[in-house]
Amino acid sequence: MRPEQTLTAYALRLGDSALILGQRMVELVAAYPELEEELANANFALDYIGQARLFYTYAGELEGAGRSEDDFAYFRPEHEFRNLLLVEQPNGHFGDTIVRQFLFDVYYLLVLEALTRCSDRRLAEIAARAEKELRYHLRHCSQWLLRLGDGTEESHQKVQQSLDELWRYTGEMFAADALDDAMRTLFDGPDLGAIAAEWHRDVAAVVDEATLSMPPEQHMASGGKKGVHTEHFGYLIAEMQNLPRTYPGATW
């Protein structure tokens, strides 16, 4: 793989996780427990979608084949999406969505921080912008995790269950593959081993303050990073891509 191909694939992978989480969040519009949460979540979803657009646009430029952000979002089949399995998981209840976002955001923020120091200037700039947004997201979901964990007996149980059930999708984040290695070697990209340690420390701190328990060691699901997804994913993609694929060549 040439260095630009590494960057292209890496930018696409970042864009995919951001877009798919954003897409899951827009499914929830007009269904949040409070009006203030509608506003907050629309903001976050807008940030993720905005980040995806920046990553995709850059990937298109690197690739040099004339593909736009929309070509990547709407005209790739499922198996070409390389998002983490965690972000494609269905919404479930409010606790599920908060835990999903929390687990991802802790990781994503650490990756973005590392990328601000990578040797590719453009990627570092996009990461710096996204990092600012993520700090706010993470504060928001951490606060909700505290409220739900240390709220009522019911909320405690529910959110503990969310944590236990989503935990198996976290291992994939830190399992470095050839692309992660190339990104690290060629562009001074994130060190996933170091990030894993920081992630566990940061997650444990909030989980502990929320009076919740860290889930036990368990088998970790994986596949998203190489395009093998969960069954839920096909529906998400079918819905998202339906219109442009039904009317190919149309401008919207």
Add this chain to the structure above:
Amino acid sequence: MYTQGLDQAEKKEAGGAGKESAEQLAAFQARIDVEEKIEAKDWMPEAYRRTLIRQISQHAHSEIIGMQPEGNWLTRAPTLKRKAILLAKVQDEAGHGLYLYSAAETLGVSRDRMVADLLSGKAKYSSIFNYPTLTWADIGAIGWLVDGAAIMNQIPLCRCSYGPYARAMVRVCKEESFHQRQGFEIMLTLCRGTDEQKAMAQDALNRFWWPALMMFGPNDSNSTHSAQSMAWKIKRFSNDELRQKFVDITVRQADFLGLRIPDDELSFNEATGHYEFSEIDWQEFFDVIAGNGPCNKERMSKRRKAHEDGAWVREAARAFADKRSAQAA
């Protein structure tokens, strides 16, 4: 986005009137007449307060319910840019709901009470949101026609005699006019697109034209609250005046798009300088207001479900806040 409905609601405003002296009422009217703004802590007739609570809360409810028909296309928006624009618009609507509820709270009613009235079906919201969004062009039509009609209604509300409402409207109107332009731009793109896209745009206009005209409420001759609201300068123009203004502007925009207004009787009257149009199907309007529109049940059941599903979350937040304040004490 916004609402007619404002002149509907309760048959008669109850209570209070007997305790108000003729001097008080005259002094109040004198303030209105010289265009003084009435503020939250000022004395006001009970009927003025109730009219405003009804109108502002209906307006807020309309914003909240109005998120649903557009939210219906968020997951399927055809480009990432359109998705982001639509999401920002729906977020603006949540924001409008929030500060309209706040404006209504200045009149002594709690948000919980207003939300309870919406969920129980006691409070109304604009009939327009009970129509389904069946194609992407409906998102364009809603921005163009529904937000366009909303602006007609709301610009005069920026000069409403009640200060907190008038000020909220200034901000709302700025955002609405942005939404209206975005909607028109969606329509323009479709009309310059493929035959299928143009047909989609025409179909959306066909379905949303009459419901958009209904947004201005009943004809002046049948509008129960108008005269008093005009005297109090809550309302500045009559339903029919605003509707006419909307038609005059929108017909030209449809011409520009190359779309046909679905009204065989539509004609321009050189003498008056206005377009004349067919009688609105008021039976349909009253059916939708009465809860029998295509989506009334879906809109309400989605709102109730969101509220009920969120109960444990709100409870947890309260319990957590109580624990933390107990710890701090």
